[in-house]
Amino acid sequence: xxxxxxxxxxxxxxxxxxxFCLLLIPLLTVLLSYFTTxxxxxxxxxxxxxxxxxxxxxxxxxxxxxxxxxxxxxxxxLTGNGTLTARLTGLSSAALQPWAxxxxxVKQSMTPGSAYAAMLGTGARGVRFQYNYTGDTAGPSSAxxxxxxxxxxxxxxxxxxDGAHWVRIGSVVLPGLPGTVQAGLFAASPQPxxxxxxxxxxxxxxxxxxxxxxxxGGHAGSWAGTGVGAVGPLRSAGDSYQQAGxxxxxxxxxxxxxxxxxxxxITPIGQxxxxxxxxxxxxxxxxxxxxxxxxxxxLIQLTLAANPSRHRVLAAxxxxxxxxxxxxxxxxxxxxxxxxxxxxxxxxxxxxxISMATELRVAIGTAAVFALAAVLALAIGTIARNSATxxxxxxxxxxxxxxxxxxxxxxxxxxxxxxxxxxxxxxxSIQQTFQQYPQVASAYTPWNGYFPLAPWAGFTILCxxxxxALALAAFLLNRRDA
Amino acid sequence: xxxxxxxxxxxxxxxxxxxxxxxxxxxxxxxxxVGPNGAGKSTTMRVILGLDRPDTGTATVGGKAYHQxxxxxxxxxxxxxxxxxxxxRSARNHLLWLAHSQGLPARRVDEVTDLVGLRQAIKKKAGxxxxxxxxxxxxxxxxxxxxxxIMLDEPFNGLDPEGIIWIRxxxxxxxxxxxxxxxxxxxxxELEDCADHLVVAGRGCAIADTSVxxxxxxxxxxxxxxxxxxxxxxMELLARAGAEVASTGPGVLTIKGLSAEQTVALLTRxxxxxxxxxxxRASLEAAYMELTRQFVEYQGAEYRAPAGETA
Numbered sequence: 001x002x003x004x005x006x007x008x009x010x011x012x013x014x015x016x017x018x019x020f021c022l023l024l025i026p027l028l029t030v031l032l033s034y035f036t037t038x039x040x041x042x043x044x045x046x047x048x049x050x051x052x053x054x055x056x057x058x059x060x061x062x063x064x065x066x067x068x069x070x071x072x073x074x075x076x077x078l079t080g081n082g083t084l085t086a087r088l089t090g091l092s093s094a095a096l097q098p099w100a101x102x103x104x105x106v107k108q109s110m111t112p113g114s115a116y117a118a119m120l121g122t123g124a125r126g127v128r129f130q131y132n133y134t135g136d137t138a139g140p141s142s143a144x145x146x147x148x149x150x151x152x153x154x155x156x157x158x159x160x161x162d163g164a165h166w167v168r169i170g171s172v173v174l175p176g177l178p179g180t181v182q183a184g185l186f187a188a189s190p191q192p193x194x195x196x197x198x199x200x201x202x203x204x205x206x207x208x209x210x211x212x213x214x215x216x217g218g219h220a221g222s223w224a225g226t227g228v229g230a231v232g233p234l235r236s237a238g239d240s241y242q243q244a245g246x247x248x249x250x251x252x253x254x255x256x257x258x259x260x261x262x263x264x265x266i267t268p269i270g271q272x273x274x275x276x277x278x279x280x281x282x283x284x285x286x287x288x289x290x291x292x293x294x295x296x297x298x299l300i301q302l303t304l305a306a307n308p309s310r311h312r313v314l315a316a317x318x319x320x321x322x323x324x325x326x327x328x329x330x331x332x333x334x335x336x337x338x339x340x341x342x343x344x345x346x347x348x349x350x351x352x353x354i355s356m357a358t359e360l361r362v363a364i365g366t367a368a369v370f371a372l373a374a375v376l377a378l379a380i381g382t383i384a385r386n387s388a389t390x391x392x393x394x395x396x397x398x399x400x401x402x403x404x405x406x407x408x409x410x411x412x413x414x415x416x417x418x419x420x421x422x423x424x425x426x427x428x429s430i431q432q433t434f435q436q437y438p439q440v441a442s443a444y445t446p447w448n449g450y451f452p453l454a455p456w457a458g459f460t461i462l463c464x465x466x467x468x469a470l471a472l473a474a475f476l477l478n479r480r481d482a
Numbered sequence: 483x484x485x486x487x488x489x490x491x492x493x494x495x496x497x498x499x500x501x502x503x504x505x506x507x508x509x510x511x512x513x514x515x516v517g518p519n520g521a522g523k524s525t526t527m528r529v530i531l532g533l534d535r536p537d538t539g540t541a542t543v544g545g546k547a548y549h550q551x552x553x554x555x556x557x558x559x560x561x562x563x564x565x566x567x568x569x570x571r572s573a574r575n576h577l578l579w580l581a582h583s584q585g586l587p588a589r590r591v592d593e594v595t596d597l598v599g600l601r602q603a604i605k606k607k608a609g610x611x612x613x614x615x616x617x618x619x620x621x622x623x624x625x626x627x628x629x630x631x632i633m634l635d636e637p638f639n640g641l642d643p644e645g646i647i648w649i650r651x652x653x654x655x656x657x658x659x660x661x662x663x664x665x666x667x668x669x670x671x672e673l674e675d676c677a678d679h680l681v682v683a684g685r686g687c688a689i690a691d692t693s694v695x696x697x698x699x700x701x702x703x704x705x706x707x708x709x710x711x712x713x714x715x716x717m718e719l720l721a722r723a724g725a726e727v728a729s730t731g732p733g734v735l736t737i738k739g740l741s742a743e744q745t746v747a748l749l750t751r752x753x754x755x756x757x758x759x760x761x762x763r764a765s766l767e768a769a770y771m772e773l774t775r776q777f778v779e780y781q782g783a784e785y786r787a788p789a790g791e792t793a
Contacts, residue, residue, distance in 0.1 A: 003553070007583035014575035015568055298566035302623070305531045305560060306583040308549035482533040 004307050004316035012290065012320050022324055024282040025370065026332025032275025033336040042265045042349040055348035056265035059113030059229065061133040066266050066352035069112035070229035070254025072239040075184030078106065078150065082217020084183045085147045086210045087163060088121045093189060093206040098124035099441050100189040102208020102250060104146050106155055107182045108174065112229035115174045117155035118256070119146035129157035129169040133258050136439040137170040153177045163212065184223065185210050187252035190441065191263055203253040210248040229254060259352065260442045261434060261449050267349040268449030269362055270431035272340025276366060277399050279332055280373055283325045284398065287374030288390040290321050291381035304482045314382065314474050321378045322371040329370030333363045358433055365430030365459060372466045373398050376424060379469035382477055401425035405446045413445045417452040424465040429458020483544040483557065483630040484508055484662050490529055490539035499525045500536065501686030507664045509630065512657045514673040515666040517683030518774055523666040527635050531560055543631055553584040558631040559624030564616040569609025573600065573619050576608055580623050594622040613640030632656055633664045638672040650676040670770040684774050698769050706737040706745055709758040716754050723748055
């Protein structure tokens, strides 16, 4: 096997046009990625009266993820242990969103992204206990009496249909919760998931109506209304609260939830590698030629005479193809990714907190996608024994679905999702850094950075394709006369 | 080490490419593998190298099937198609990957380069090689593993006379080193003065497996020319002895069916004078043509002048 590997490596490195093709992999990846990122802003402006494009940014939640934390807050301080109770009598809006929220909340501070726990009613998703942006527990939908109890670091949510019999919905420990926190009523309405980017002044509002508001424990006693996380141009003037006797009407917009694209202006890290498909084509051509050129010249006879174990020949070729493509692609990604990040950041894009491990997964995973695609091309080349057929086939199954599903929204989401589940393009899922949340309605589409499969699941699909094609190639190579 | 081919049969669709091909290639001699195009020579060689799988029958090198050989080029060196080269790769690198595939050091590449006289051109791209240079490169590749068995398919193709002479000498040298050498050709004349043994292929089997001397002797093409003044007596005497006698000129007879010695003895015994007896040997080519005439795949029809045309 060592001899076969050495022979294939010598073969590879001694053909200048192949080395050129190998060089094209990082070159095309970097150049195309550069050109596609160079002019892309984050969609934040310029707004009327605001000629300058604003950099996008999102607060970071206690869990380290980018979050939305915009709402209208009627609040007062609560010191030490205490209880907050209110009866939510209604949610109303000109365009009531399913996930429009109004309820009671205990929040660490007024700073966006700070820890919280809330009992809330929604436009169409019932009563829920939510905390720290990602936590979400459903309660009985008919009970509109809401209660939060603070005990030390623990906050427990209850609800009740009559204000007398309380049901515990859930509780959460908010570590390091200060002695004095903000407690009160809130309202927030996310923008409809169908509209893409945020449009100034067009965010819908929701009004929550409350009665029977009581606070026990050490509290200030008087209410104040504040728009939390207000970013100037994005807020219309609708945020307000009115108090008439014991009845509060709180009108707000925004959301308290994990940030998801495209509602939140976060850019997937994969955006830095949009040129990868061009380098990928070079990798596919290279992988194909490494086998089909042998058939074209009749060299395959000599190769198989030199090593009668055809499985080994194929394995050696696959290893050499995979290794050189991986290294070339990794070189390209190692330039394109930081460069793209730098440019996109300069253009105001916000990636959210991305851990080093995640970034490495995207970079190394993308290089591995190249390597697997090249191996797939080698296998298809072995099966087809013809360069043109093999190159076309592999581009159609690997690159085309990616372009159709990810690069531009030309397909319906369902079709795009199925392409990225079934075809080898599923491997691109490895670039995914976004997570879907059931408690946030959004356009979870591939072109917004959401793949139907988890990163490693999608990658496994590509592996299965490559291995399957390789197995068929080995079978045919063994059975056929050379 | 020898090559043993036994009862090979292989069918490609409608064509029975091999139909019981059987022969042995012994060390120490050059075995010519001749036959018209389509007789199954190349297919046999491809079966020996494990490239084609026979329907039935076996082919072994030194008693082992090809796929059982470790580093096969050190057992049997071969050249099937001299044009099978990556045009962008230099000739030296072509030999280098082959050497690496057999675990051989790069030093062997330089040695075989010198052996075939390609040192001047070895750094050039193989795509620029003439057919003659490619044949030499192919032979160099076959010699990489210094194998005891060498098998070359049509090595004379596209060679100039000087190249043909060089290969003949080279093959004789290999046989002299006690290697088994199998060389195929569709032209018997190329193997003249080179092959010791002949396997003649026709329609997928060996129609003759014989030494060159035996083949010529067996051919019916030998005749004797006799010059005598006693033409009538000689004709009668020789015809009675069973020869086929024809008068081909004044005082000249052509005799078939008797050797020169027999003829001289017969004439002397009967007191018939003669001025010259000369024996004519059938050429190897003629012997081969006679043997393979019925096996030639495509035969040209005899030319007939169209009606109305006068010679």
